[in-house]
Amino acid sequence: MKILLRIDSSSRTEGSHSRKLADFIEKHWKSNHPDGQVRYRDLATYHIPHIQNDTILGFYTPEHQHNNVLKKALSTSNELISELENANEILISSPLYNLNVPSNLKAYFDQITRVDKTFGVDEKGNYFGMLKEKIAYLALAKGGSYKGTPMEKYDFQEPYLKAILHHIGIDVKNTFSIEGTSNPEVLQKKLNEIHQQIQENI
Structure with a gap:
């Protein structure tokens, strides 16, 4: 049975275009995987704490030396990593906030990007991802228009997501991005165009 982990990050639980896009991707994924299971992580309703001193200390302390303080500091990270490890495919929906992903999604990646857990370093100092044989889909929404404009070089949303996912070993299979959502005309x-793309590529 395949497991799809869906991660939503828009602060808007209603009327979010990135969530609507993810809804359509999920629906199509379910039709292709009738025996599959979708698990949800909504970052608007599940608070992801920013990493603190004890979190970082726990990241770099051998597990057999963890005391109760470090175990508590790592509880969120361990839960999220386990959830990610158990998934076959990942669907991430994200709006563009101030040229990048929402802060809750950045906090999520800070919690799950851990040496010897989700990425490693070889003897030459090269990084390698440890979450292999997984693929990701991105559902991205932007209120303005960026592609082909002078603002395109300041859009860090998709480049960041692809880079951080690759860093932990997950390659993005498809990106579905809609721009100009603030223009109802x-x-x-x-939406019709991107729905067609989803049907052809999921």
Whole structure:
């Protein structure tokens, strides 16, 4: 049985275009995997704490030396990593906030990006991802238009997500991105186009 882990990050639990896009991807994924299971992690309703001093100390302290303080500090990280390890495919939905992903999604990756857990370092100092044989889908939404404009070089949303996922061993199979969501005149046309792309690529 395949498991899809869906991670939503928009602060808008209603009316979010990135969530709607993820809904359509999930629906199509379910039709292709009738025996599959979808597990949810909504970062708008599940608070991801920022890493603190004890969290970092726990990251770099051998597990057999963890005391109760470090175990508590690592509880969120351990839970999220276990969830990620058990998934076959990952669906991440994200709006563009101030040229990048929402802070809750950044906090999520800070919790799960751990040496000797999700990435390693070889004897030459090269990094390698440890979460192999997994693929990811990105559902991205932007209120403005960036592609092909002078603002494109300041859009760090997709480059960041692809880089951090690759760093832990997960390659992005498909990115579905919709721009100009603040313009209702073109929104529906763009949604129709991207829905067709999803049907052809999931």
